[in-house]
Amino acid sequence: MAAKKAKATNTVALSKDQFKDAIVKHLRSTCGTDEARANNQAWWKATCAAVNELVFDRLTETSKANADKDSRAVHYLSLEFLMGRLTVNNMHNVGVFGAARDALADLGKDVNDICDEEPDMALGNGGLGRLAACFIDSLATLNYPAVGYGIHYEHGLFRQEIQGGRQIERPDSWREYGNPWEICRPESIQEVPLYGYVETVFGEDGKMRKVWHAGRQIKGVPWDIPVVGYEAKTVNVLRLWESKAADFFDWDVFNAGGYIDSQSEKSQAEAVSKVLYPNDESEAGKELRLIQQYFFCACSLKDIIRRYKRNHSDFSQFSKQAVIQLNDTHPTVAIPELMRILIDEEGLVWDDAWKICTETFAYTNHTLLPEALEKWAVYLFEKVLPRHLEIIYEINRRFLEDEVEAKWPGNDEMKRHLSIIEEGETRMVRMAYLCVVTCFKTNGVAAMHSELVKEDLFPEFYELWPERFVNVTNGVTPRRWLLACNEQLANMYNETVGTDWPRKLDELKGAAKFADDAKFQKNFMAIKREKKVELADKIEELCGIKVSPDAMFNVLIKRLHEYKRQHLALLHILALYRRLLENPDYDMGPQVFIFGSKAAPGYKLAKDIIYAINKVADKVNNDPRIKDKLKVVFMPNYRVTLAEKLFPAGDVSLQISTAGYEASGTGNMKFALNGALTLGTMDGANVEIREEVGDENIFIFGMDCDEVKALKAAGYNPWDYYYGNPELKAVLDWLETDFFTPGAPGELASIKHSLLEGGDPYLVLADFESFTTQYTAVDVAYRDQKKWAKMAIINSASVGKFNSDRSIEDYVDRIWKLEKVMPN
Ligand code: CBF
Numbered sequence: 001m002a003a004k005k006a007k008a009t010n011t012v013a014l015s016k017d018q019f020k021d022a023i024v025k026h027l028r029s030t031c032g033t034d035e036a037r038a039n040n041q042a043w044w045k046a047t048c049a050a051v052n053e054l055v056f057d058r059l060t061e062t063s064k065a066n067a068d069k070d071s072r073a074v075h076y077l078s079l080e081f082l083m084g085r086l087t088v089n090n091m092h093n094v095g096v097f098g099a100a101r102d103a104l105a106d107l108g109k110d111v112n113d114i115c116d117e118e119p120d121m122a123l124g125n126g127g128l129g130r131l132a133a134c135f136i137d138s139l140a141t142l143n144y145p146a147v148g149y150g151i152h153y154e155h156g157l158f159r160q161e162i163q164g165g166r167q168i169e170r171p172d173s174w175r176e177y178g179n180p181w182e183i184c185r186p187e188s189i190q191e192v193p194l195y196g197y198v199e200t201v202f203g204e205d206g207k208m209r210k211v212w213h214a215g216r217q218i219k220g221v222p223w224d225i226p227v228v229g230y231e232a233k234t235v236n237v238l239r240l241w242e243s244k245a246a247d248f249f250d251w252d253v254f255n256a257g258g259y260i261d262s263q264s265e266k267s268q269a270e271a272v273s274k275v276l277y278p279n280d281e282s283e284a285g286k287e288l289r290l291i292q293q294y295f296f297c298a299c300s301l302k303d304i305i306r307r308y309k310r311n312h313s314d315f316s317q318f319s320k321q322a323v324i325q326l327n328d329t330h331p332t333v334a335i336p337e338l339m340r341i342l343i344d345e346e347g348l349v350w351d352d353a354w355k356i357c358t359e360t361f362a363y364t365n366h367t368l369l370p371e372a373l374e375k376w377a378v379y380l381f382e383k384v385l386p387r388h389l390e391i392i393y394e395i396n397r398r399f400l401e402d403e404v405e406a407k408w409p410g411n412d413e414m415k416r417h418l419s420i421i422e423e424g425e426t427r428m429v430r431m432a433y434l435c436v437v438t439c440f441k442t443n444g445v446a447a448m449h450s451e452l453v454k455e456d457l458f459p460e461f462y463e464l465w466p467e468r469f470v471n472v473t474n475g476v477t478p479r480r481w482l483l484a485c486n487e488q489l490a491n492m493y494n495e496t497v498g499t500d501w502p503r504k505l506d507e508l509k510g511a512a513k514f515a516d517d518a519k520f521q522k523n524f525m526a527i528k529r530e531k532k533v534e535l536a537d538k539i540e541e542l543c544g545i546k547v548s549p550d551a552m553f554n555v556l557i558k559r560l561h562e563y564k565r566q567h568l569a570l571l572h573i574l575a576l577y578r579r580l581l582e583n584p585d586y587d588m589g590p591q592v593f594i595f596g597s598k599a600a601p602g603y604k605l606a607k608d609i610i611y612a613i614n615k616v617a618d619k620v621n622n623d624p625r626i627k628d629k630l631k632v633v634f635m636p637n638y639r640v641t642l643a644e645k646l647f648p649a650g651d652v653s654l655q656i657s658t659a660g661y662e663a664s665g666t667g668n669m670k671f672a673l674n675g676a677l678t679l680g681t682m683d684g685a686n687v688e689i690r691e692e693v694g695d696e697n698i699f700i701f702g703m704d705c706d707e708v709k710a711l712k713a714a715g716y717n718p719w720d721y722y723y724g725n726p727e728l729k730a731v732l733d734w735l736e737t738d739f740f741t742p743g744a745p746g747e748l749a750s751i752k753h754s755l756l757e758g759g760d761p762y763l764v765l766a767d768f769e770s771f772t773t774q775y776t777a778v779d780v781a782y783r784d785q786k787k788w789a790k791m792a793i794i795n796s797a798s799v800g801k802f803n804s805d806r807s808i809e810d811y812v813d814r815i816w817k818l819e820k821v822m823p824n
Pocket residue numbers: 126127128131281366367445474662663664665666684
């Protein structure tokens with residue numbers, strides 16, 4: 001066991017003693033302290049510096065190999081990279097976790113305490129940003145040439161505090177005291193123009209040219225985060241752009257006494273990379289957001305072109321060398337920017353520039369929600385990016401006059417419908433249309449979602465270009481989401497199926513044959529219990545609530561949104577509570593409901609739901625009448641680091657979105673991998689999880705997508721459900737009383753109103769009965785621990801498909817067409 005355990009986490013790259021020497025050396029030479037005086041911050045930084053000795057070597061080798069081979073690379077443009085912490089992940093990937101842990105132990109330090117010093121790099125909102133982080137991990141692991149491009153936000157997603165049950169947002173400062181993982185590259189600074197006007201000029205050859213006279217320039221300073229492949233030679237780069245004033249301090253104004261004004265240019269420029277917009281699934285609608293998008297696209301394109309020009313004197317090979325993946329519509333402005341560079345700066349004619357763009361860009365759609373499909377007001381574009389608007393108009397004119405006219409001759413209504421410019425009181429640029437019109441591939445993120453992208457979102461575009469639409473089902477990296485966060489289960493799998501599974505997750509299948517084995521079941525459930533004990537301790541530390549690890553842990557962790565239906569779970573909790581109050585012997589096993597979620601600061605109902613969960617929790621957890629059979633926990637400040645404790649400890653994974661609304665979900669995959677059973681709707685990747693684990697090992701409830709559409713078409717009336725189900729009526733009415741908010745009746749009423757007067761847009765009431773019924777089945781199944789163990793093992797062993805390495809191979813095969821550069 002011991003030998004296998006060592007290999008489990010590492011191929012040894014440094015011995016314990018070498019690592020010890022490296023840490024001690026860096027305490028002195030990097031941190032300016034020594035073993036006797038260093039605090040944990042310094043120990044952490046010295047440990048990172050020791051790891052970086054290996055990382056930086058590989059980084060240099062990788063960039064040299066890529067340059068020498070002039071390899072085709074993918075450029076993943078994303079406004080969000082939700083990286084979490086890097087230390088443990090990098091130690092595992094580079095092969096020194098065991099050595100580092102033992103070296104620190106010898107030096108009297110606990111690896112967990114040291115790694116706890118690292119703030120989360122929370123440069124993303126949720127699923128989309130975390131997916132980007134998993135993808136760059138997999139690209140490096142698979143040795144594919146890739147660069148991630150994003151923004152070096154000064155403040156990542158806000159830190160959530162809960163005060164009196166309500167969410168309070170606090171700024172997140174992830175690099176206040178320096179971050180050992182990033183390298184500033186001033187040699188690659190870029191200038192970005194903004195505002196101004198466009199002039200038409202005629203050259204001596206009589207040819208017309210457009211010249212954009214920018215009103216402002218800002219500077220993009222690149223910070224590189226090394227992305228370390230697991231047991232791989234590749235270390236790729238995540239390049240994040242920080243905005244600075246081009247000439248940041250105006251001495252003339254300062255000398256003339258304008259102390260404040262001299263700083264204003266600087267502040268305006270720095271505002272661009274100051275904060276991540278905390279709106280998940282919805283457009284921020286701010287000029288600053290458009291500037292953010294353009295800023296990082298412009299910097300990244302200049303960077304890509306600079307690298308391309310090292311080996312090429314014209315653009316004929318550009319699309320063979322570079323593929324640019326647009327992660328959602330956020331980086332769409334890269335399209336007119338590349339057109340502008342090619343035509344205005346490089347002198348290409350329109351057709352040649354357009355051909356390059358249509359062969360270079362690909363687009364991933366992550367949602368069908370209309371409010372998340374970005375549209376920018378034409379007037380805003382005109383103000384901030386006047387030349388880009390002209391280019392978009394021309395793309396649109398050619399698209400409508402050539403392609404739409406050819407397919408639907410004389411059909412003006414169709415032209416209006418498909419136009420990249422939406423007419424109306426405020427004319428808008430439809431960014432998703434611009435993507436689909438340009439990109440050689442458009443993909444959805446789960447099989448069902450990709451079908452809906454074709455059928456419901458872009459049906460006419462699909463009719464025009466069926467070959468452009470593909471699916472790539474999401475995945476998660478098993479290195480972070482099993483190996484690093486659940487060492488106990490990882491070791492058990494090493495014993496059972498060998499140590500290749502962190503790369504080849506399908507190998508876990510080998511464990512399924514032990515699903516009936518009593519000893520295996522016992523060990524598997526003992527590990528689950530250990531993780532639940534760890535979580536219970538964390539819950540007590542953070543929330544002051546005692547929960548029993550023997551209760552069934554139901555976990556719902558994701559951004560707060562009505563379509564994700566946290567309030568459906570809340571109604572069910574109220575129903576259980578009511579049943580227990582009416583009959584203290586009501587037959588149910590002890591249950592804990594655990595929530596973790598951030599609400600966008602301006603999303604009132606989402607914040608009300610957080611408040612309601614906390615108020616219900618206060619009451620339920622302190623009610624002696626129900627004898628601890630039910631507990632409710634809201635864990636504050638849900639983020640990657642907390643997720644790493646929650647996924648391994650869950651028994652039931654709640655994936656309860658309205659069918660047709662969750663594009664994929666990735667938490668569902670992480671839970672199943674760690675042996676939780678899904679209670680979910682036929683939505684997103686739940687559908688594919690069910691295919692993998694089998695119908696008998698998952699709990700599906702509620703309407704499917706067709707039923708949702710049919711009910712909406714027939715005219716959904718939530719009052720029918722309210723009056724038709726006395727329990728539902730009772731719990732909704734309960735929210736209006738002051739039972740949960742003594743002395744303040746009506747504080748929770750907004751939830752009821754949204755579900756009745758508000759029309760219940762996500763059909764919570766329609767699915768309530770099916771949900772509670774299926775929950776009874778879950779409870780019964782859980783109480784048969786042998787049966788449950790079998791189901792949990794099958795879940796964990798069967799989800800090899802959801803390895804993000806597989807997703808990346810699908811992207812390579814269907815879209816990117818890359819070749820590996822570094823050897824395996
Ligand atoms: O594809 C990754 C994830 O993206 C979202 O989070 C998004 O921001 N649109 C979706 O909501 C998830 O379903 C999806 O898994």
